Amino acid sequence: MTAKAIQFTVDGIAVAATAGQSLIEACDDAGIYIPRLCHHPDLTPSGNCRVCTCTVNGRQSAACVTPAAHGMVVENDTPRLTDDRRTIIEMLFVEGIHPCPYCVASGDCELQALGYRLGMTAPTEAYLWPRRKLDATHPDITLDHDRCILCSRCIRASRMEDGKTVFGFEGRGIAMRLNVDAQGGLGETQMAAIDKAASVCPVACIVIKRDSYRVPNGERRFDKAPIGSDIEARRRPSGSGGHRS
Amino acid sequence: MEEDRTMAEVEDILAQFGSDRTRLMDIVMAVQHRLGHVSDASVGLLAKGLGIEPVEIEDMVSFYSFFDRVPRGRFRIRLAKTAISHIKGAQAVAEAFEHELGIAMGETTADGEFTLEWTSDIGMADQEPSALVNGVVLTALTPSDVAHIVAALRQSGHEGGLPQYPPHRTQGAALPKASVQPGLVKAGPLLSALPAPGAVIGAALAMTPDAVIAQITASKLRGRGGAGFPTGMKWRLTRKSKGKQHYVVCNADEGEPGTFKDRVLLSEFPDLVFDGMTVAAFALGSSQGLLYLRGEYAYLWDHLQGVLDARRKSGLLGKAVGGRRGFDFDIRIQLGAGAYMCGEESSLLESLEGKRGAPRDRPPFPTEHGYLGQPTAIDNVETFVCAARIMERGAAWFAGMGTALSTGTKLMSVAGDCTYPGVYEVPFGITVNALLDLVGGSDAEFVQISGPSGQSVSPRDFGRQIAFEDLSTGGSTMVFGRQRDVLGIILQFADFFVDESCGWCAPCRIGTTQLSLAMAKVVAGRATRADLTAMEALSHTVMRMSRCGLGQMAPNPILSSMKSFPEAFEARLRPEAFVPRVTLEQALQDAVVVQGRQPVMEASA
The missing domain is CATH 3.10.20.600 (Ubiquitin-like (UB roll))
Known part of the structure; x- marks a missing residue:
């Protein structure tokens, strides 16, 4: 048996995986980009956003929490999945307040980048206009709850990587919020700007103070190439399978 | 001193549950029960005692409707807000309470005595309008009952009054309408000619565990919660899975609006339920069973504990069940705290472990990785009753009823x-x-x-x-009946999912709210054909992308009513290509308040 004993296909392209890999990890290695938002390669997956949902053997399944299995048939890049994923992105836009033109994260924001990649123009759903409190109690970090998309990355990073448990959820349903481990706000927690939890936020909810415009607009990650391009660059341009358009 | 009392109570509660983090449901419930709410001070003490962070306690506590982070009224009046209660006059009862107490729904009286609010279905659809007052169920309410109920509550002093939720002794007998009618109208073969005590377990013990599972499989019994998974296969998979312990869990979190059959089974046929669980325990090699009882059914607590005690005394629970050496099995009842989500089996397991009731991703399934990570068979109350009768009457008896694919x-x-x-x-x-x-x-x-x-x-x-x-x-x-507004009822269903979505995944959390807004626009007569098309498309997205059954099924009422009652939708459609979600007046109302004048409308040409 070789190291990569698991073989399956994604949109007809052969992919190999090692035991224990998730579908999204195997595809990342193979250079096939599955759009995702809450997933982060350094963190245990939690399946909050569902953007990475694929059709696996005919059933809907989130790629970040689906173990790679031999022989499975995966659909990823289909018009219907793109529509469904774009609808989720739109929903996240209207759930919070995401003013891209003057947001500090513009060009570096995964939500914005996915909106572009998936072809979102303007959201068609109703804006929910939440009224959440901005937490500026920490000397080095701003927590702008209006921009939180409840992806749980900071919760997982703080617990697993930083060993601190600074963050958690509070409430349920549409009233669910990100919560911090102190009544007086983030400034009273053990949070530090160098924590993993401070660097994994996909949007501009957790922002390091006095650092926002080190890289100017126009020169940021997604200003240069669409989100997922780094993963797709790993794919060897061999003759097999054919490149997706 | 309030602080000293909080500290003493919390320490006592932690000691009672051995500072076991997995018992957080019971621990928090006890805090709520004794101190009236779960204060910041309580959260801090609990976190310290359990060796976890306060944010983790808050995460769990804030999930459940029956736990409070701030003080509320000593008497919690929760009126059931359902499609059925509405047609039976719940609105008039609510208004009578508002008038009698001088507060609006959702508010607490200034003296801190009463909080008035809506709650989701409490399992009394056959006797609406209904309400919960702390743990006591009131049924068949009319507006004229309200003054008497409030008077009776005012008279009950702090000492002799109703204890906080949950009740651990008979209470509320003095309250008007504090009775639940039996509910069983027509018994069939399952619920007639009941077995003698011990007969079901005797029949199971006469077989091998594998033969018990073979009998259940041969009966073609499928799960009664609605999903219809073959019970025999679930038991076989659970038995086969390796673990330190195997668990049998009874899902009595009957939260689907309109259902109350499990209430009837637990009230009138509890021995059949426990027989079924014990049969499963024998088949799986389990020594521990758990019955997850929805918080709304807390009034059944004493009754069920009494039945369990009687079974222990007669050797049907505990050591050497049915006289079989080596077969030890007991059942613990876990009370829920107001969350429809926990009826979903993986959320129920999370709740049993003392966490927020968010679903798990599967695989792994509970049959391998269930309660505390061990192999677990979770079945509906009615499924256990069926299993019990199959043991006693045989698989052929059961399979001879119903249809080929749906026996019994x-x-x-x-x-x-x-x-x-x-x-x-x-x-x-x-x-x-x-x-x-x-x-x-x-x-x-x-x-x-x-x-x-x-x-x-x-x-x-x-x-x-x-x-x-x-x-x-x-x-x-x-x-x-024909006098009812179909679309208004569908909107009520859509709102139910807004209240009960757990919030973990984006498509359900936001999608249920968006569907409710879209349906409200239809009901208000402001929707266009394009709005219907968009609502249908959004429904399909929510179904396809949501993490668990709640989100996957939440759009069902909208989609199926569009198919079944197209004329009701047609009748409210606007012919224009586009009608905004809000009227101009609504859009300007904030500005009108700020400016203190109405806008001057331009005369049309």
């Missing part, structure tokens, strides 16, 4: 516009028409099968069958 009988909870609401035991395969004849609902214009997460059925489909292969159902059957 089904308990249907029927309520709404019908003469005889209640629980009916009917063979699978019965048509909607035949069921309506039984319940005195022949004039029905609309039947909602299997609750808000089920199907909206119009008269042209009343010839369809109740069966897994046709109209699959957990039993909830809501009957509506």
Whole structure:
């Protein structure tokens, strides 16, 4: 048996995986980009956003929490999945307040980048206009709850990587919020700007103070190439399978 | 001193549960019960005592409707807000309470005595309007009862008054309308000619565990919660899975609006439920069973504990069950705290472990990785009752009833516009028409099968069958006459999912709210054809992308009513290509308040 004993296909392209890999990890290695938002390669997956949902053997399944299995048939890049994923992105836009033109994260924001990649123009759903409190109690970090998309990355990073448990959820349903481990706000927690939890936020909810415009607009990650391009660059341009358009 | 009391109580509670983090449901419930709410100070003390962070306690506590982070009224009056309670006059009862107490729904009186609020279905659809006052259930309320209820509550002093939720002794007998009517209207083979005590367990012990599973498999029993998974296969998979301990869990978190059959089974046939759980324990090699009882059914607590005690005394629980050496099995009841989500099996497991009731991703399934990570068989209350009767009467007896793919009988909870609401035991395969004849609902214009997460059925489909292969159902059957507003009821169902979505995944959390807003626009007569198309597309996205059954089924009432009642939608459509969600007046109302004047409208040319 070789190291990569698991073989399956994604949109007809052969992919190999090692035991224990998730579908999204195997595809990342193979250079096939599955759009995702809450997933982060350094963190245990939690399946909050569902953007990475694929059709696996005919059933809907989130790629970040689906173990790679031999022989499975995966659909990823289909018009219907793109529509469904774009609808989720739109929903996240209207759930919070995401003013891209003057947001500090513009060009570096995964939500914005996915909106572009998936072809979102303007959201068609109703804006929910939440009224959440901005937490500026920490000397080095701003927590702008209006921009939180409840992806749980900071919760997982703080617990697993930083060993601190600074963050958690509070409430349920549409009233669910990100919560911090102190009544007086983030400034009273053990949070530090160098924590993993401070660097994994996909949007501009957790922002390091006095650092926002080190890289100017126009020169940021997604200003240069669409989100997922780094993963797709790993794919060897061999003759097999054919490149997706 | 308040602080000293909090500290003493919390320390006492932690000691009672051995500072076991997995018992956080019971621990928090005890704090709520003794101190009235779960304060920041309590959270801090709990976190310290359990060796976890306060944010983790807050995460869990804030999930459940019956836990409070701030003080609320000593008496919590929770009126059931359902499609059925509404047609039975719940709004008038609510207004009577508002008038009597001088507060609006959602508020607390200034003296801190009363909090008045709506809650989701409390399992009393056959006797609405209903309410919970702390743990006590009030039924068949009318506006004229309200003054008497409030007077009786005011008279009960702090010492002799109703204890906080949950009740651990008989209480509330003095309150008007504090009784739950039995509910069983028609018993069939499952619920008649009941076995003698011990007969079911005797029959199981006469076989090997594998033979017990073979019998259940041969009966073709499928899960009664609605999903219809073959019970024999679930038990076989659980038995096969390796673990330190195997668990048997009874899902008595009957939260689907309109259903109350499990209430009837737990009230009137608890021994059959526990027999079934014990049979499963024998088959799986389990020594620990858990019954997850929805918080709304806390009034059954004493009754069920009494039945368990009696079974321990007669050797049907505890050491050497049924005299079989080596077969030790006992059952613990876990009370829930107001979350529909926990009826979903993986959320139920999370809740049992003392966490927020968010679903798990599967695989792994509970049969391998369930309660505390061990192999677990979770079955519905009615499923255990069926399993018990199959042991005693045989697989052939059971398989001889119903249809080829849906064997046995089904308990249907029927309520709404019908003469005889209640629980009916009917063979699978019965048509909607035949069921309506039984319940005195022949004039029905609309039947909602299997609750808000089920199907909206119009008269042209009343010839369809109740069966897994046709109209699959957990039993909830809501009957509506021609005088009812179909679309208003569908909006009520959509709002239910907004209240009960757990929030973990984006498509369900946001999608349920968006669907409710879209449906409200239809009901308000402001929707266009394009709005209907968009609502349908969004429904399909929410179904395809949501993490668990709640989100995957939340759009069902909208989609199935669009199919069954197209004329109701057509009648409210606007012909324009686009109508904004809000009127100009609504859009300007904030500005009008700020400026203190109405806008000057430009005269049209």
